[in-house]
Amino acid sequence: MRVLLSTYGSRGDVEPLVALAVRLRERGAEVLVCAPPDEDFARRLADFAVPLVPVGPSARELTRAAPPPSSLPQRAAELIADQFEAITPAAEGCDAVVATGMLPAAAGALSVAEKLGIPAVSVTFQQLTLPSPHHPPLAYPGRPFPAGETDNRVLWDLDAQSTDALFGEALDTNRVANGLPPVDHVRDYVVGDRPWLATDPVLDPWRQPADLDVVQTGAWVLPDGQPLPPDLVAFLDAGPPPVYVGFGSMPMHASTDVARVAVEAVRAHGRRVIVARGWAGLALTDDRDDCFVVGETNQQALFSRVAAVVHHGGAGTTTTATRAGAAQVVVPQAADQPYWAGRVAELGIGAAHDGPTPTVESLSAALATALEPTTRAHATAVAGSIRPDGATVAAMLLLDSVNQHRKAR
Numbered sequence: 001m002r003v004l005l006s007t008y009g010s011r012g013d014v015e016p017l018v019a020l021a022v023r024l025r026e027r028g029a030e031v032l033v034c035a036p037p038d039e040d041f042a043r044r045l046a047d048f049a050v051p052l053v054p055v056g057p058s059a060r061e062l063t064r065a066a067p068p069p070s071s072l073p074q075r076a077a078e079l080i081a082d083q084f085e086a087i088t089p090a091a092e093g094c095d096a097v098v099a100t101g102m103l104p105a106a107a108g109a110l111s112v113a114e115k116l117g118i119p120a121v122s123v124t125f126q127q128l129t130l131p132s133p134h135h136p137p138l139a140y141p142g143r144p145f146p147a148g149e150t151d152n153r154v155l156w157d158l159d160a161q162s163t164d165a166l167f168g169e170a171l172d173t174n175r176v177a178n179g180l181p182p183v184d185h186v187r188d189y190v191v192g193d194r195p196w197l198a199t200d201p202v203l204d205p206w207r208q209p210a211d212l213d214v215v216q217t218g219a220w221v222l223p224d225g226q227p228l229p230p231d232l233v234a235f236l237d238a239g240p241p242p243v244y245v246g247f248g249s250m251p252m253h254a255s256t257d258v259a260r261v262a263v264e265a266v267r268a269h270g271r272r273v274i275v276a277r278g279w280a281g282l283a284l285t286d287d288r289d290d291c292f293v294v295g296e297t298n299q300q301a302l303f304s305r306v307a308a309v310v311h312h313g314g315a316g317t318t319t320t321a322t323r324a325g326a327a328q329v330v331v332p333q334a335a336d337q338p339y340w341a342g343r344v345a346e347l348g349i350g351a352a353h354d355g356p357t358p359t360v361e362s363l364s365a366a367l368a369t370a371l372e373p374t375t376r377a378h379a380t381a382v383a384g385s386i387r388p389d390g391a392t393v394a395a396m397l398l399l400d401s402v403n404q405h406r407k408a409r
Helices: 011-026 039-046 059-065 069-091 103-116 152-177 186-191 230-237 255-267 299-303 315-323 337-346 360-370 373-383 390-408
Strands: 002-006 030-035 052-054 096-099 120-124 243-245 273-276 291-294 308-311 328-330 350-352
Touching: 002 011, 002 069, 002 103, 011 030, 011 039, 011 315, 011 390, 030 039, 030 069, 039 052, 052 069, 069 103, 069 152, 096 103, 096 390, 103 120, 103 152, 103 186, 152 186, 230 291, 243 255, 255 273, 255 360, 299 315, 308 315, 308 360, 315 328, 315 337, 315 373, 328 337, 328 360, 337 350, 350 360, 350 373
Parallel strands: 002 030, 002 096, 030 052, 096 120, 243 273, 243 308, 273 291, 308 328, 328 350
Antiparallel strands: none
């Protein structure tokens, strides 16, 4: 059995596919991943000998460039065309396609699967892209929803109009060129009738009734057995648990100031600090021995040894911190990150910072909540309820569906 996993996005979009690829291979499947050509993605997949089919431009460089919202249709057209070009030859002979990542890229991958007659599954790593009467959609940059509109069904109708306006022409042009009919609505085509939600049901509960038959598998996470670097272990052992600060794939354009603000806010609580460079390239502004800078490292192991985790609120980082029982401060930057910040606050396992730009005072206030003993107690309790087997569940579901499809032919 041969399976193609496709995504276009940041580390948070690629890492879950690594977990699924490993679990599929354990069950005898051959797996390849289509993803951006960034070196850190290729290195991560190579760690597990999973072949990478590079597609599109570097996700990191695209994030750093921060193109204006007006360029979104053009970028989407390029992503869709890249999907057809890269995935079509890679998917030949595959028995299933799993598509996730940015919506236009997923639309392209699903279209390739349709063209080749391959069963496909649409997956999301946060529920805000799934239409539901219980929550509003995310607004696209430059296309805000009408002020005062609170009816979620109305907002989802407007969301469908936005996705068609932004991506419809590009998708249909490529589909027609490949012998496929146009779609009625881009979003509904990507979501399908039975999408998969690869998140933990405690951290991200899907509410019924809804209009979709959603399959919630649990988050796709692999146990990380990599040891922490010796110098990091020495820093951890040299004093009380520090506070971790990192913003993952977020560019944080005022990165030097963000690092300074974070360090001062942590020091205000008498704590040491670990700063993760991330895609923003965060660095320290002094050489005091209460600070330590890390690059790529085992977050699962590190988060279990810190007093709190300050982060951007990506789905993957939020899940990892929650599983580790770490108290959190979420400083959301964009997209679904305010949602994860809200969930952290609602569960009592940390604080949601108000807005994307922290000051020493605002971050220190949020840290005061995260560092309370009751917050740590809640975080420890919730950690025990997070299921560890999401990727295994997904692998079994996918292989079962492929086998059923074969029998039905």
